[in-house]
Every structure is written in structure tokens, then in C-alpha cells.
Amino acid sequence: MKRRPDHALELLRRTPLFGGLAAADLEPLLPDLRWRRFAKGSYIFREGDPGDHLHLVASGDVKISRTTRAGSEVVLAMLGAGDVFGELAVLAENALRSADAEALSETECVVIHKSALVAFLHARPAIMWRVVTVLSEYIRRKDEAFADLAFHDIPGRVARKLLELGSYRGEAAGPGTRIELPLSQQTLAGLVGASRENVNRTLRAFASLGFIELGRGRITLLRPDELIRRAG
Helix, strand or coil: CCCCHHHHHHHHHCCCCCCCCCHHHHHHHHHHEEEEEECCCCEEECCCCECCEEEEEEECCEEEEEECCCCCEEEEEEECCCCEECHHHHCCCCCECCCEEEECCCEEEEEEEHHHHHHHHHCCHHHHHHHHHHHHHHHHHHHHHHHHHHHCCHHHHHHHHHHHHHHHHEEEECCEEEECCCCCHHHHHHHHCCCHHHHHHHHHHHHHCCCEEEECCEEEECCHHHHHHHHC
């Protein structure tokens, strides 16, 4: 992929954190932007690592997850090109990573060191306030996700997650929307807070009803109206 300096600024301008800003507004960050490549299956960082870099996914797929004391995995997010992660730790003093970030495919990121980002924001209060607003919305969505675990059954949670993935990672495929990313049933189970067996049972039920079509490495949403109804 192209790695011109201005391409990194283009990517940064498309993120929720900096969307709508002119390239000139972000040019002071240019000397501090770095490109890093991660092999499939490698960890970008682990829980407990210093939170000293913000990452922007330029290409590839990243899973953000935690492992419980019992050894089960809770998947907090599945990220792709254009997504930013690690921002909360970067903007907190002496913060450590609260989760693992794993590359699910060959992944390339634009990386900004904490000191450069904090200095940039301190010098630009208007942009800093924008970042605070975006992070507040992020926290609100996380609150909704926790409420989802409390108020919806497993089929409802699976339906909601499929619709969410389809909205930002899906692509048109005939009459449906195809979700094609390295998403195992175990990972999907971690996303909705359920066992793999229960998620597998739900997916097969949805497929038998004609709501979805299951394929190797992909799920196609055929009846989003029915998934919306099931999601409540």
C-alpha cells in the first residue's frame, strides 16, 4: 500500500477523533507519525503494557480482548481500516493497557507516541475538546453494550452484533450483506458474552430460518428486518 507522508494524514482525517479537520490542522503531527507492520497472530500490545502509543489501523484486522481469571476470552472490539485504538490509555497519566490488541491478519498501523499527541492537543484546545466529545460518545456506547448483556438474551445479542458488523464491515453480496473478516465463532461468542456452543446454536437457528447464510470465513445477512426484530 502507499505510504506517502500525506497518506498518513488522509487516514487520520477520516477517523472519528480528527474527522473534518483540514490536513493543515494535522500537519504538526507529521514528523511524529510512524508506520508499523504486524504479522497475523502477533500482539500489538498486551494487557499491562505501558499505554504510550495511539494506533490507527491502515490495513488489516485487530481484535481487542481480555482474558478472565477463569481463562475465557471477552472480546471488546473488532477493528479494521480507519479505526483508532489505544487512545484512552494514551490520554491518561501513567496508564497501562487494559486489554490485549491482536492482529488477526497481516496488519499495518500508523502510530503516534503519547508525548507528541498530548503536546499537539495542549496547543490546540478546540481540537482537544473535539477529542473529549468523541471519547465521551465511545464511553456511552460501551455503557450500552453492558446494558445489552443485562437486558437481551443470547439470540438477541447475536442479532444485534451481526447487524452492527454488517453496518460497518459488511459489503453488498446479491440480495444480502456479506461480513467477511477473520471472525471465528469463538470470537463472536466473546463479543456477545456467551459460550461458543450457544452462539453456534443461535447461528444455525438463524440460518435455518433464512435470516443469514453461513459460509467458510463469512456470514451473509439475508433478512436484516428479521434480525432487527429479534434484536429487540
